Amino acid sequence: MIDWDDVRYFLAVARGGSVRSAAERLGVNHATVLRRVAQLENRLGARLFDRLPSGYRITGAGQEVLGLAEQIEASSNQLEARIIGRDQGVRGLLRVTMAPTIATHLLMPDFAAFAQLHPEVEISVLSLDEPVNLTNREADVAIRVVYDRNTLPPNLHGLQGPELYSGVYVSRDLLAAWRTGECERVRWIVKDNVGLHNWAHGGEIPAAEVPFRTTSADAQIVAVRKAMGMTTLPCFVGDADPLLARVPGTRLRPHGTLWILTQGETRKTKRVRLFTDFVSRRLTAYVPLLAGRIDPVD
Template sequence: MENWDNIRFFLAVARSGSVRGAALALRVTHSTVLRRISQLEAQLGARLFEKLPSGYALTGAGEEIFELSGTMESISSQLQSRVFARDQSLSGSLRIALPPSLATDLLMPDLADFTKLHPAIEMQVNTSYRAVNLTTRQADVAIRLVYDQMSLPQHLIGSRLEDVYRGVYVAKSLLICEYDDVRWIKKKEDGELPSWAAAIQLGKNKPPVLVDELSSQVAAARAGLGVTILPCFVGDSDPQLERLWGSSVEYYGTIWLLTLDETRKTKRIKEFIEFIKLRIKSHRAELSGNI
């Protein structure tokens, strides 16, 4: 087991190209990654990485180990999934991955209800916008907001659930007469405004306010820094915000539930999937902006 753990650390460094990236992916310290790599190199009697200014590069020996390790990882994951699928108890761990906004603004009360129904299940909630690897059991179930169905991994079992809509929101404290001088609040990766939002003809003469992530975007809107585009389930539930009068709601993406074929046979996974599908369906009005 220890040897395999060392190989997991090796794969994480090889894939990220850095010790820091591996530490973040594995949720361990920088020093733990270095120690495990040193142990593996000592066991194999070969240097596996060369440290360059740009990061960690595989040596010749490292390239060979990388190819073999990928095969080992795949076989190990298949074995774990098949053993896991035989578990028909309603106890044990349940790992769920979903975006922070879906967790904090929509589904956390539903997750709480599930734990009340099944107190012997240990729920582990991973809230991140980064995709998780279900094959290596970083999660048992992933709930994703998908913008392009073609981007879904073909090896996963997926259920298309509810469509999500978005609209333009503004602080209730911002007076209508101030709209002519308003700014757009955008996340840095958003790029140009979509045509339906640009047609509102606001903020044409002002540079936008740029933020890093959704929570800062909401906070900036609450503070009256400007108008912003938010998923309806986020904007409509915030008592300090309101939808811009006269603006429309537009399709944003679709919630998908993803799991592995073997994993979904496990009783606690099956119970959760059936439960959360019904709960997400019950949120159709909030997700569509029809409240």
């Protein structure tokens, strides 16, 4: 008999293309993912993935299993969502997903406040750059930066929040060094998966030809704090940091709109409604910070 949990691990690898991605999504270690996939392959008597240096490539047999597994998953999720939607108790697990920067630099104090108000709710924060699938019940609530509302999945319930703005920031020490002539040009700190926004050019500080690259938002923030160069950041990060200043001659630009997203019957549960209402009020209070309308920290 096939274990549904083994199928869940198979689906995570198929969707992520690697054991690492599946382990991160499921919150387990690599060995667990490998063991679960091997168990399913043994039960089915077929190899479901080709193990390549670049990742896991699904086989023909795996493609057949994938289609059936997704049908089973959809039915399971529909049944679970209907039962959960009738749950009007506050106690239980609440899984919330968002980008790491929003979690660590904006909303974590609010999660702590919500946890104090509702200690019976078990909060699990999925701090990930890639979107989590609410339809597949990978999370209960998603807080996302949306650039075009037409891209929102039609099956999700969306609560629109404030608009975000970004600016160009540099460390105060590096800005002082440039003003006194100690350095003529300053590197750009670039996130490889985002690149440099066109609007970021044109400030008073000339850019060096050789950039500093990173794939991590946390590393990007540390690099600008350590005077590695200048970079684009959301205003709620840059303006709140006493070590940073806006680059002279640059302007703020829209960075997207925050949306609170829920799915189907899940949004009807009491703990989800309490949480989304709470976060919506907190985001409204943050409008000046998110729009760059507060004075940067001195």
